[in-house]
Amino acid sequence: TGRARRRTTPLPSDCVLSPPPSAAMAAANAPIAMREALTLTSLGIAPQFITFTHVTMESDRYICVRETSPQNSVVIIDMAMPSQPLRRPITADSALMNPNTRILALKAQIPGTTQDHLQIFNIEAKTKIKSHQMPEQVVFWKWITPKLLGLVTQASVYHWSIEGDSEPIKMFDRTANLANNQIINYRCDPAEKWLVLIGIAPGAPERPQLVKGNMQLFSVDQQRSQALEAHAASFATFKVPGNENPSTLICFASKASNAGTLTSKLHIIELGAQPGKPGFSKKQADLFFPPDFQDDFPVAMQISQKYGLVYVITKLGLLFVYDLETAAAVYRNRISPDPIFLTAESSTTGGFYAINRRGQVLHATVNDATVVPFVSGQLNNLELAVNLAKRANLPGAENLVVQRFQELFAQTKYKEAAELAAESPQGLLRTPETVAKFQSVPVQAGQTPPLLQYFGTLLTRGKLNAYESLELSRLVVNQNKKNLLENWLAEDKLECSEELGDLVKTVDNDLALKIYIKARATPKVVAAFAERREFDKILIYSKQVGYTPDYLFLLQTILRTDPQGAVNFALMMSQMEGGCPLDYNTITDLFLQQRNMIREATAFLLDVLKPNLEEHAFLQTKVLEINLVTYPNVADAILANGMFSHYDRPRIAQLCEKAGLYLRALQHYAELPDIKRVIVNTHAIEPQALVEFFGTLSKEWALECMKDLLLVNLRGNLQIVVQAAKEYCEQLGVDACIKLFEQFKSYEGLYFFLGSYLSSSEDPDIHFKYIESAARTGQIKEVERVTRESNFYDAEKTKNFLMEAKLPDARPLINVCDRFGFVPDLTHYLYTNNMLRYIEGYVQKVNPGNAPLVVGQLLDDECPEDFIKGLILSVRSLLPVEPLV
Numbered sequence: 001t002g003r004a005r006r007r008t009t010p011l012p013s014d015c016v017l018s019p020p021p022s023a024a025m026a027a028a029n030a031p032i033a034m035r036e037a038l039t040l041t042s043l044g045i046a047p048q049f050i051t052f053t054h055v056t057m058e059s060d061r062y063i064c065v066r067e068t069s070p071q072n073s074v075v076i077i078d079m080a081m082p083s084q085p086l087r088r089p090i091t092a093d094s095a096l097m098n099p100n101t102r103i104l105a106l107k108a109q110i111p112g113t114t115q116d117h118l119q120i121f122n123i124e125a126k127t128k129i130k131s132h133q134m135p136e137q138v139v140f141w142k143w144i145t146p147k148l149l150g151l152v153t154q155a156s157v158y159h160w161s162i163e164g165d166s167e168p169i170k171m172f173d174r175t176a177n178l179a180n181n182q183i184i185n186y187r188c189d190p191a192e193k194w195l196v197l198i199g200i201a202p203g204a205p206e207r208p209q210l211v212k213g214n215m216q217l218f219s220v221d222q223q224r225s226q227a228l229e230a231h232a233a234s235f236a237t238f239k240v241p242g243n244e245n246p247s248t249l250i251c252f253a254s255k256a257s258n259a260g261t262l263t264s265k266l267h268i269i270e271l272g273a274q275p276g277k278p279g280f281s282k283k284q285a286d287l288f289f290p291p292d293f294q295d296d297f298p299v300a301m302q303i304s305q306k307y308g309l310v311y312v313i314t315k316l317g318l319l320f321v322y323d324l325e326t327a328a329a330v331y332r333n334r335i336s337p338d339p340i341f342l343t344a345e346s347s348t349t350g351g352f353y354a355i356n357r358r359g360q361v362l363h364a365t366v367n368d369a370t371v372v373p374f375v376s377g378q379l380n381n382l383e384l385a386v387n388l389a390k391r392a393n394l395p396g397a398e399n400l401v402v403q404r405f406q407e408l409f410a411q412t413k414y415k416e417a418a419e420l421a422a423e424s425p426q427g428l429l430r431t432p433e434t435v436a437k438f439q440s441v442p443v444q445a446g447q448t449p450p451l452l453q454y455f456g457t458l459l460t461r462g463k464l465n466a467y468e469s470l471e472l473s474r475l476v477v478n479q480n481k482k483n484l485l486e487n488w489l490a491e492d493k494l495e496c497s498e499e500l501g502d503l504v505k506t507v508d509n510d511l512a513l514k515i516y517i518k519a520r521a522t523p524k525v526v527a528a529f530a531e532r533r534e535f536d537k538i539l540i541y542s543k544q545v546g547y548t549p550d551y552l553f554l555l556q557t558i559l560r561t562d563p564q565g566a567v568n569f570a571l572m573m574s575q576m577e578g579g580c581p582l583d584y585n586t587i588t589d590l591f592l593q594q595r596n597m598i599r600e601a602t603a604f605l606l607d608v609l610k611p612n613l614e615e616h617a618f619l620q621t622k623v624l625e626i627n628l629v630t631y632p633n634v635a636d637a638i639l640a641n642g643m644f645s646h647y648d649r650p651r652i653a654q655l656c657e658k659a660g661l662y663l664r665a666l667q668h669y670a671e672l673p674d675i676k677r678v679i680v681n682t683h684a685i686e687p688q689a690l691v692e693f694f695g696t697l698s699k700e701w702a703l704e705c706m707k708d709l710l711l712v713n714l715r716g717n718l719q720i721v722v723q724a725a726k727e728y729c730e731q732l733g734v735d736a737c738i739k740l741f742e743q744f745k746s747y748e749g750l751y752f753f754l755g756s757y758l759s760s761s762e763d764p765d766i767h768f769k770y771i772e773s774a775a776r777t778g779q780i781k782e783v784e785r786v787t788r789e790s791n792f793y794d795a796e797k798t799k800n801f802l803m804e805a806k807l808p809d810a811r812p813l814i815n816v817c818d819r820f821g822f823v824p825d826l827t828h829y830l831y832t833n834n835m836l837r838y839i840e841g842y843v844q845k846v847n848p849g850n851a852p853l854v855v856g857q858l859l860d861d862e863c864p865e866d867f868i869k870g871l872i873l874s875v876r877s878l879l880p881v882e883p884l885v
Contacts, residue, residue: 031331031371032321032351032364038082040065040359045075050359052184057344058143059099060353063361066095076104076123086123100146103129103162107138118151120162129162140183150186150195157186157197157218171195177214177227184299189235189248193220194271196233196250207257209295215252219272230254230267232301232312236324242278249280249324253287253298253312264289266312266320268327283327287312287320300343306350307366307392313354315339319364328384330375336362350392372396372425389425401428409437414450418457430458432467451475459493469494473503482507489514498524522547530557535569539576551581555590563600566591574608584608584619598626602634612645620647625655632659639664663689672701679705680712687720694724699732703740710744722752729757738769747776758786767793771812772801780809787815795820803829810838814846823850827857840871848875 040050040063049055049067056064063077072091078084093116094107102123110117116138119131140152144159151158151168158168174197181199188195195218203210213231218224233252240247248271255264264287270280289296296316303310309330312320317336322329338356346352351365373396376385382400389397401424408417418438421429438451448456455472458464464472473494476484485504488494489511496518505512509528516524522542526549529538535558542549551573559566570587574580580587584605591601605623609616624647627635635656638644653668662681669675675697682690694702706724709717725737734757741749750773758770767790774782787798799822802813810830817826830839839858843851851872858868 029370029374030333031367031374032319032333032335033367034335035363035365037079037353037361037363038077040077040355040361043075043077043082043085045359047359050355050357052341053094055342055355056094056096057342057353057355058096060344060346060348061099062097063355064095064097064104066092074104074106094141096141096143096149098146098162099143105141105143105149107141109137118149118160120149130165132160132167134168140186142186144186144188145192148188148192150188152183152186152197157195171220172216172218172223172225175216175225175227177229178216181214185232187233187235189271190237191248194218194235194248194250195220196235196252198230198233200231204257206260207295210255210257210262211297212256213254213297217250217271221272228252228254229256232298234301234303234310236268236303236305236310238280238308238324240278240280243274245274245277247274247280248272251301251303251310251324253301253320255287255289255297262289262294266310266322266327268310268324283325285322285327285329288329288332289314289318293318299340300354302343302345302352304345304350304352304366307371307388309350309366311352311364313340313343313352315341317356323384323388325387326384328379328381330371330379330384335364336360366392368392368394369396376400390423393425395426397425398428401425405429405434414438414441414453415457418450418454421454422457422461427465430465430468435468435471459488463492464494466495466497466500470497470500470503473500477503477507480507482511486511489518497521517541520545523549526554527557530554533558533562533565535565536572538569539572543577548581552586552590555582555587559590559597563597566597567600567603570604571607574604580608584616585622588619588622592626598630602627602631606638606643610643612643614646617646617648620644621651624652628652628655628659628661632661635659636661636664639667660684663693666690666693667696672704675701676705676708680708680717682709682713682717682720687723690720691723691727695728695731699736702728702732703736706740707743710740710746710749714744714746718746718749719752722749725749725753726756729753734761734766738766747773751777751779751782755782758790762792764792764794768797768801771798775802775805775807775812780807780812783807783812784809784815787812788819795822799825806833810835814838814842818842818847818850823847823853824857824860827854828861831858831861831863836867840874843871843875851875 041047045065046067049065054066061079063079065075065077067073067075071089074088074090074092074095076086076088076097078086090106092106092108096105097103098105104121104123106119106121108117109115110133114137116134117131118134118138120129121127122129134151134153136153136155138151138153142150144150147162149160149162151160156173157171159171160168172195178197178199181201183197183199185198186196197216199214201212201214202208203212213229215228215230215233217226217228230252231254233250236249236251237246238249249268250271251266251268253266255262266285266287268283270282273279287298293314293316296314296318298312299315300313301311302313303324308324310322310324312322317334317338317340319333319335320329321331336354336356338358338360340354340356342355344353346363346365349365351363354362354364356362372385372389372394375381375388376397385397386400386404388394389401401420405417405420408420421434424430435451435454438454441450443449452475455464455468458468473485476482494500496515498516498519498521501512501515501519501521501524504515509531513525513528516528522545525541526538526547529535529541538549538554555566555569558569573582574584588601588605591597591604602623605619609619609623624635624638624644627638649668650670653665653674656665656668657678662678663685665678666675669678679690694705697705702724706721709721725732725740729737737753738750741753750769754766754770754773758767761767767786771783771786771793774786786793795816799813799816799820802816807813813826813829817823826842827839830836839854843854855868855872
């Protein structure tokens, strides 16, 4: 504020800016920026509760306020959404929000005792985590880590973990200098090896307003305490050059009056020095209080590890800023016109929060743009300006850094120049020019080249940029030390780039692929996967990074060396979400036109065409075409599978005919002339399949085709025609089939056809035709059987036929004449045809009862008496006498 600036006496010229000409300019140029984050009163917090005993702020995440009227409650303010405070009806003597999570610690004195009841709650889960009854009163407590509460009683200090069911553990007893002190802070270092307790006590009688500050520092490892004078203290860590392990520092600020003389000091001391390692030299600096602030004293200290700065905040609102490494004064100003009673680190910004009695929550941050120019220009501390710029990667020291680098280089202090370049703020010197500068230095025999010194320094500091990584890798590849590259990449010391991948590819493809992936050099990654035939990874990777490769080029590339891999890759593409990126026809043409890979094209098409969609008619035709021309057996198998139904059937029929797949041609032709032309190729058609084909034709077309088969090769095709006629006689008609065979005088055809139909027919004509065809084809046994068993043939017609046929075996004629009363005709036929033994056989074995009829006919035919007598004598006992007489 204006009032604050008027009351602030300037610091000595080496550490503070002269009074600025205007408030606006001062704010703009100041190294520390202040803003009001919120006011507690605007959230409904009454002024009487804005005190050290009612307000707690354990971190930059939460503020907790304890109210006792109009009713007891606890208000939790989330700094991420401060306008929505959470107010809960809770009665407690103290409330602390956990630094990180929504966990609330509550403390309340048990009525009528000096004991305190401690409880820890999870606000979100609305559950109690744990509780404990302390046998003595806790006068101060604080979250010293997110998992640990520090509890201070009148006599001792305890630690209580929120994990498990453990009780508070005693850490140490308070030293005498803290007796009757008001405890205002308690802290531990990051390793929890050092603990510090701060208390304040009434001032000396001559200056009662200047309260006395006391501090107890305790070593956990040594179990020893040290009593010191201090109002505020904090731990820090610092990397001393030459020591890889960070040093633990204690910073504390004190103000005391001795014999009327005021001394105000900041001390920075290393704790637990590491034997044999470079240590941190003890530092101290004066705290310069203006005349109006003689009774003011430090109430808080915060340390910014990000910037390496120490913030000392006083009760009356003064802010002192010091450099942690050197204790050099950086800045002083009054940041609040009202007393400050509470501060908290702002870990994300490297600043701090401060709460004053008016309820303002102030946020102090380093002004990145102005702090380095302020230190170099106003304080004229060039070394600090450079260090601050390097430490926090800040602008403002560019000229100083470049000038110092050139000086070191001119003095051949290459190691120091390398360190400066490595730490240069915002990578100012991390450029190709710097690499070239180190490259240009002549290498002395027996000494490490300055360029390697530079790269070595960079590697110890962190990660190399893309150009540095490439140049260092070039050196390593040339020296054939690939293992170094692998180690650096594993440690994430190199920035991967496409150029680095190209370089490493000359010695190691696997390592190059890793680099391409990290560099997101997607085309190179895809090409590398293709070379390795890891085609599935191409699609997975491309999807992950949102890249669309040149799939056609990829497929062409794979085809040259790995045809089967190309098929697999094409199939993978066909299964991609959103559809195949290449048209199936394009892929097929690539296989066929460029490489004539019919098998590969077929494998691809058979897989992608499985759904048998109408829109794939062209491709169905194509896969059949290419195989009918070159691999007819493959086409035959595809057609036999019946997986396609939308291809060009007439076209495929023609190709099947040309390829000699006559049955397939028949199945596809739809015109009778085509079918008649093809069907005669029975030498190349499986007979049963051809018979089955007849079942697909109309009656007229089937008979036409059967006729053509008999015309072309009666003997060769008869069996097929007979089989078809037998199979489909109901559809074709028995008469039509008989006419067909009769047309070609094919008694063999008739015989085989009618033979299958005879048992189910009572048609005399069919029975006669069967007898006739059997007789004409020499099937005498069958003629004999049917004439003996059948009751349906025309006896007269059959008798006449058999007599005309003059079969060598008379038994069929005997059957007909005996059964149907034609014995005289039979006898006459047998006698005139000199078949006398059949007459004897008939009389003796078949029907002796008909002997008189036989004898009568023989007498009519003037048969010799000796034969007739012999015949009569041979059947004498069986012969009926009367008819004979």
